[in-house]
Amino acid sequence: MSAPLQALSRALDERRVLVVCGSGGVGKTTTAAALGVQAALRGRRALVCTIDPSRRLATSLGLDRLPDKPRELDLDRVAPDRDPAGSLWAMTLDTKRTFDALVEKHAEGAAARRRILENRFYQQVSSALAGSHEYMAMEKLLELSADERFDLVILDTPPTRHALDFLEAPERLMGFLDTGILRWFLKPYFVAGRLTLKVATRTGAFALKLADNVLGLQFLQDLSEFFLAFEGMYAGFKERAARVRDLLKSEEAGFVVVASPSALTLDEALYFHRRLEENEMPFVAFLVNRVHPDPAQGFPATRSAADVDDELAEALVDVFQDQRRLARADRRSVDRLEGLTDEGAILVPEFEADVHNLAELKETGDVIFGVGTGRRGRGRTSPRRPAASGARR
Amino acid sequence: MVLDALLERRIVILSGKGGVGKSVVGTALAMAARARGKRILFIEVDAPLPASRYLGEAPVGGKETEVRPGLSMVNLVPAQVMDEYVRDTIRVDMLSRKVLDSPVYRRFFAAAPGLPELMVLGKIMVLDEERVGWPRRPKYDLIVVDAPATGHGLAFLRVPLVASNAVPVGPVGHNARRILAMLRDPARTALAIVALPEEMAVVEALEFHRLMRAELGIEARALILNGCHERRFTGAQETEILRRVGEDEDGRLAPGVTLQAALAAGRRHIRRRKLTQFYLKRLKQAVDVPVVPLPLLFTDRIDETALETLARRLEAA
Numbered sequence: 001m002s003a004p005l006q007a008l009s010r011a012l013d014e015r016r017v018l019v020v021c022g023s024g025g026v027g028k029t030t031t032a033a034a035l036g037v038q039a040a041l042r043g044r045r046a047l048v049c050t051i052d053p054s055r056r057l058a059t060s061l062g063l064d065r066l067p068d069k070p071r072e073l074d075l076d077r078v079a080p081d082r083d084p085a086g087s088l089w090a091m092t093l094d095t096k097r098t099f100d101a102l103v104e105k106h107a108e109g110a111a112a113r114r115r116i117l118e119n120r121f122y123q124q125v126s127s128a129l130a131g132s133h134e135y136m137a138m139e140k141l142l143e144l145s146a147d148e149r150f151d152l153v154i155l156d157t158p159p160t161r162h163a164l165d166f167l168e169a170p171e172r173l174m175g176f177l178d179t180g181i182l183r184w185f186l187k188p189y190f191v192a193g194r195l196t197l198k199v200a201t202r203t204g205a206f207a208l209k210l211a212d213n214v215l216g217l218q219f220l221q222d223l224s225e226f227f228l229a230f231e232g233m234y235a236g237f238k239e240r241a242a243r244v245r246d247l248l249k250s251e252e253a254g255f256v257v258v259a260s261p262s263a264l265t266l267d268e269a270l271y272f273h274r275r276l277e278e279n280e281m282p283f284v285a286f287l288v289n290r291v292h293p294d295p296a297q298g299f300p301a302t303r304s305a306a307d308v309d310d311e312l313a314e315a316l317v318d319v320f321q322d323q324r325r326l327a328r329a330d331r332r333s334v335d336r337l338e339g340l341t342d343e344g345a346i347l348v349p350e351f352e353a354d355v356h357n358l359a360e361l362k363e364t365g366d367v368i369f370g371v372g373t374g375r376r377g378r379g380r381t382s383p384r385r386p387a388a389s390g391a392r393r
Numbered sequence: 394m395v396l397d398a399l400l401e402r403r404i405v406i407l408s409g410k411g412g413v414g415k416s417v418v419g420t421a422l423a424m425a426a427r428a429r430g431k432r433i434l435f436i437e438v439d440a441p442l443p444a445s446r447y448l449g450e451a452p453v454g455g456k457e458t459e460v461r462p463g464l465s466m467v468n469l470v471p472a473q474v475m476d477e478y479v480r481d482t483i484r485v486d487m488l489s490r491k492v493l494d495s496p497v498y499r500r501f502f503a504a505a506p507g508l509p510e511l512m513v514l515g516k517i518m519v520l521d522e523e524r525v526g527w528p529r530r531p532k533y534d535l536i537v538v539d540a541p542a543t544g545h546g547l548a549f550l551r552v553p554l555v556a557s558n559a560v561p562v563g564p565v566g567h568n569a570r571r572i573l574a575m576l577r578d579p580a581r582t583a584l585a586i587v588a589l590p591e592e593m594a595v596v597e598a599l600e601f602h603r604l605m606r607a608e609l610g611i612e613a614r615a616l617i618l619n620g621c622h623e624r625r626f627t628g629a630q631e632t633e634i635l636r637r638v639g640e641d642e643d644g645r646l647a648p649g650v651t652l653q654a655a656l657a658a659g660r661r662h663i664r665r666r667k668l669t670q671f672y673l674k675r676l677k678q679a680v681d682v683p684v685v686p687l688p689l690l691f692t693d694r695i696d697e698t699a700l701e702t703l704a705r706r707l708e709a710a
Contacts, residue, residue, distance in 0.1 A: 024411010029593070120559055260412065263694070264442055271441075295661070299654035306644030306652035312630050313646045316655040319625050319662045320646075322691035329693040352664040354592040 004285040004344040005369065011254040011284045012039045017145055017247065018154045018284070022258035023268040027289040027348075030355050030364060031258050032156035036088055037358065038365040039152050040075055043083030047144060048090045050156040058092065068094035070149070078359045089150065098136040108232035138244045145247060254284040259337070261291055261330035266337050273341055286345040287368070288334055292326040293349045395615050395683045395710045400426050400535060402583040403521055404575070407617075408540045408550070409587035410597040414619040416444045417695055418587050418687065419539040421703035427464045428704060431534035434520060435466045438513055438541055438549075443468045447695045457520075465533070467520075471509030474516045510552040511565070514572045521575070550576060554609060576611055583614040590621055590672040599679050613682050618673060621686040622666040626659065634659040685710040 001009065011018060012035060020032040029050060036048035047070050070089040075082060100117065107113035116122055137155070144153045247253055255276055259269035269286060276283045308316070334345055348368055355364050399405050399422070407419045416437065423435040434457060437443055443452045445466050450458075453466045455473045460466050476493055483489040492498050523532040541549050553576065556569035576582050584605060588598035598616060605611045626634065638656040645651045669686070676684045687706055690699050 025413060025589075025594070026411075123559075262412075265412065268441065295658040296649065296651070296654050299651045299657070301649070302643055302645050302651050304644045306642065306646055308646065308652065312626075312633065313655075315626055315630060316634070316659050317647050317650050320650050320655045320658040323658045323661065325691050325693065352661055354668065356592050 001370070002344055002346070004287075004346045008035075008256065008285045008287070008346060009369070011256070012044070012152070013042060015252055015254045015284075016152060017141065017253040018152065019157060019248070019253065019255045020154060020258060021157045021255060021272060023265045026258050026260040026265050028258045029156050030361070031256070031287060031289065031348075031368075032154050033090070034355075034361045034365040034368060035256070036090070036154050037075070037078075037362045038369065039154070040086040040088035041079055041082045041362070041365075043085040044152045045085075045087045045150050046089065046152040046154060047147075047150040048088070048154045048156065049140070049144060050092050068092055068097055070144075070147075073358060075358070078362045093137055093140050095136045098140050102136075102139055103233075106233045106236050112232055139240060142240055142244050142247070248281055249279070251282060254282050256284050256287055258287050258289060260289050261333045263333060266333050269337065270340060273343070283343075286337060286341070286343055287348065288337070288345045289348045290350040291330050291334070291347045292323060294327040294331075295320050295323045395685050396422075396425060396707055398614050398683070399583050399585060400429065400431065402535070402579075402581060402614075403531070404517070404536045404538065404582045406538045406540050406550070406576075406582065406584050407587055408584065408601060410589075410594045413587045413589045413594050415587045416440065416539050417447065417700070417703070418617055418619055419537050420444045420447055421687075421700050422585075422707055423464055423535075423537045424700055425704035425707045426535050426537070427461065428708070430463070432463050432532070433465065434533040434536045435464065436517060436520070436536060436538045437466070437468045438539065439470050440468050440539070444539070447700055448697055469513050469516055471513050474512045475508070478512060478515070507552045507556055510549050511556055511569060511572070514549075514553060514576075515568050518572055518575050521581075550605070550609060550611070573609075576609065579612065582611075584611055585615040585617055586613050587617045587619055588672075588676070589619055590669040595672050595676060598676070602680055602682075613680070616676055616680060616682055616684045618669075618676065618684060618686045620689040621673070622662060622669045623688050624666065625662055631663055634663065683710070 018032075018035065020028050020035070022028050032050070033048050036046045039046035049070075068091060070091045073088045073090060075086070075088055103113060103116050107116060137157075141153065141155060144150065255272075257269050257272050257276075259265045266288075273283060273286070306313070334347065338345055346368060348364075351364075351367075353360075355361060405422065407415045407422070409415050419435060419437075423433045426433050435444065443466065445451065445453045445458070445460050448460055450460045453460070453468050455468065455470055457465045457467045479492055479498075480489045483492065517536065517538060520533070521531075521536055524530060525532045553569040553573040557566050557573055560566040560569070586598045586601055588594045602613050602616070605613060634656055638653075638660050642652055646655050673684060673686060685707065687703055690702065692699050
């Protein structure tokens with residue numbers, strides 16, 4: 001087994017949280033679900049959770065709609081003789097409900113709770129806007145990692161840039177609260193309770209006037225009401241945000257960076273890899289999906305002429321050469337990724353059919369681990385590169 | 394015909410799951426429009442690698458750059474757009490600098506939900522309304538927008554609705570309502586959804602189509618299926634390939650191309666093509682908008698020639 005596969009295999013056996021990240025359309029959701037199946041087959045109680053609002057995981061698992069509560073899937077059909085200790089669960093994150101539940105649980109008293117839940121601004125942002133997904137994913141991850149029903153949580157994330165938001169969500173939230181933006185001008189303004197510029201400091205008044213020009217006082221009032229309603233919860237927010245960060249930095253967590261062989265997604269994978277190092281978060285492996293297989297691979301060369309009519313021969317050679325061109329381009333891309341990071345990559349060939357049920361997800365995982373058979377092709381992994389230009393780290 | 398329906402609007406917004414090739418399709422669409430003599434602006438939002446690279450040009454930034462006569466490109470970064478908005482609104486250099494330099498402003502912008510999206514959409518509206526010359530005429534005949542991937546793309550287009558509900562009065566609410574009106578005006582804005590012949594991309598495209606209609610009242614004008622495998626063999630040839638692929642035949646077709654490898658490649662193609670057909674049919678059955686297939690290009694990288702091929706296909710659709 002190659003080095004990156006060993007790392008992935010160990011992570012599936014040992015870690016408590018696996019974050020699957022990468023840019024859009026590279027097959028993160030399918031990969032996360034396939035890894036979940038593999039973990040369950042190894043006897044772990046695995047939960048696959050997507051924070052992606054488009055509910056792709058549901059499709060992967062052959063379900064129209066996943067509940068926002070963990071639901072156990074029936075593995076008996078796809079693997080009747082598996083380790084009976086293992087189980088597979090899946091869920092999607094419902095941002096609005098997570099947010100509401102958080103308010104229910106942590107608001108100081110019924111009045112505060114009502115004030116938040118009935119705030120117009122809250123009702124809009126808690127469900128609809130980008131950004132709140134990331135905040136809530138953090139909260140949910142913390143909750144799930146402490147849930148005794150599971151010993152492994154596999155988290156599927158939105159596309160890279162948002163996945164980075166996700167990493168930075170706690171820090172951004174803390175930064176926002178720490179700036180004292182409220183203390184600085186919103187709060188005195190709101191406490192005054194009317195449209196007034198008489199605020200605590202002259203700088204505050206100045207900022208408020210500018211803010212009125214740019215954003216409008218009503219917006220600020222709604223916003224400050226929103227943040228004020230949360231006032232009693234800030235300490236808890238901060239405390240939990242710090243805990244998620246600790247968890248993601250610990251050896252209990254691991255990040256699998258998924259890419260496809262296109263230059264764009266590989267660049268984002270590189271970027272992500274660098275950010276993980278900067279943040280001292282534990283990288284597990286690169287996994288490159290949809291690698292076009294070399295059509296010549298596995299077929300011994302021969303010199304005798306084949307018995308095929310000319311037209312068919314020409315069409316076949318054309319198709320063969322086209323596929324070979326894609327395969328070579330993919331190989332160059334992967335070489336670059338491996339060369340620049342000094343990490344090997346797990347290569348998963350493009351399948352000849354789509355994956356959309358549990359059995360196919362199991363097969364996908366088998367292919368990842370190089371034991372797959374049948375029409376989905378064989379898993380290939382490239383050997384870990386020797387440390388060429390000095391060891392990494 | 395499909396192209397006519399898209400190009401007679403002022404703004405075409407392309408949306409779809411990540412990785413479906415929106416920026417390639419968008420650039421091809423911009424080139425097809427340019428071939429008709431229109432002045433085009435192609436807008437990307439926070440693109441890590443802007444589409445100007447397909448034309449061999451340096452990455453474009455937040456300023457509109459004419460990369461070919463009649464074709465300009467811009468890569469809008471939300472924070473820059475916000476800064477520009479602050480500068481335009483305050484108008485006094487010293488004051489605006491004070492705002493822009495304050496850490497409160499930076500963090501506020503980073504954490505205020507929806508504000509970045511609203512700023513970008515507002516900027517698109519401003520660009521659309523820009524007039525030049527005398528008599529005054531629109532600076533661009535058509536603006537093509539490569540919207541962020543769905544999931545978040547839906548959130549992106551939903552922001553003006555949310556903002557106008559959340560903040561009924563003041564500049565934010567006012568602008569949000571103007572943006573919403575722009576998006577909902579079928580004579581002004583057309584939405585095109587891009588997908589790939591794959592399960593998840595298709596499911597997401599259909600869901601996006603439904604939600605745009607139900608929640609925002611915006612109708613998609615076209616569904617573009619990118620990366621289609623096109624017919625390479627006759628029916629009889631396909632039958633022959635599938636019959637002979639498993640057999641123990643020796644021989645080669647060309648140097649480095651054994652019969653068995655070529656037959657396996659042929660079978661792979663046939664299967665992918667079948668999938669293409671399946672999803673094309675499924676999309677056509679599910680939606681009442683034109684479905685436009687674009688071919689998978691077997692090139693190492695997208696260049697101007699490849700884009701022209703796609704542009705011609707869009708023109709012929």
